Amino acid sequence: VQLQASGGGLVQAGGSLRLSCAASASGRTFSMYGMGWFRQAPGKEREFVAAEDWGGDKTYYADSGKGRFTISRDNAKSTVYLQMNSMKPEDTATYYCAAKWLGSGDVRELMYDSWGQGTLVTVSS
Numbered sequence: 451v452q453l454q455a456s457g458g459g460l461v462q463a464g465g466s467l468r469l470s471c472a473a474s475a476s477g478r479t480f481s482m483y484g485m486g487w488f489r490q491a492p493g494k495e496r497e498f499v500a501a502e503d504w505g506g507d508k509t510y511y512a513d514s515g516k517g518r519f520t521i522s523r524d525n526a527k528s529t530v531y532l533q534m535n536s537m538k539p540e541d542t543a544t545y546y547c548a549a550k551w552l553g554s555g556d557v558r559e560l561m562y563d564s565w566g567q568g569t570l571v572t573v574s575s
Contacts, residue, residue: 451476451483451564455547458569461537465573469532471547471566480528481505484553486562487521487532489543489571499545500532501555510555514540539575544568 457469469487473480486501500521501510509521520533530547548562556562 451478451549451551453547453549453564453566455545455566455569458545458571460572460574463537463539463573463575465537466533466535467537467571468534469545469547469569469571471530471532473528473530473549476528478551479525480523481525482552484550484555485521485523485530486548486550486556487530487545488548488559489541489545490568491540491543494543496546496559498557498559501557502530503555504550504552508555510557512557534571537573539573542571542573544570 451473452475455471482504484504487499490496502521518536523530546568547566549564550562
């Protein structure tokens with residue numbers, strides 16, 4: 451599956467942003483992909499942000515985003531979203547979406563088959 455992330459930009463601390471990740475060229479039913487969001491800040495390792503099981507039954511969040519971030523999907527649009535509220539300067543990073551066929555909401559990068567190109571989010575203080 452090909453993934454296209456979008457929605458990044460510059461936002462002030464305390465603001466909100468919604469990232470989108472559109473899937474295409476799979477030939478498979480989007481609802482059967484487990485989806486994840488990861489991020490990589492400058493000079494740091496890529497880290498888990500949020501994930502959702504295929505079917506959308508369960509969601510998982512890193513402690514850094516609990517209560518502020520929400521992962522969701524629109525299967526009709528083959529798109530997964532990451533709603534980010536009450537943003538902080540430490541949320542500044544390039545955000546990547548990832549997909550795993552029949553995947554659970556895994557926090558491990560290596561469990562995902564496909565990755566989007568990343569979208570840059572900058573939070574100013």
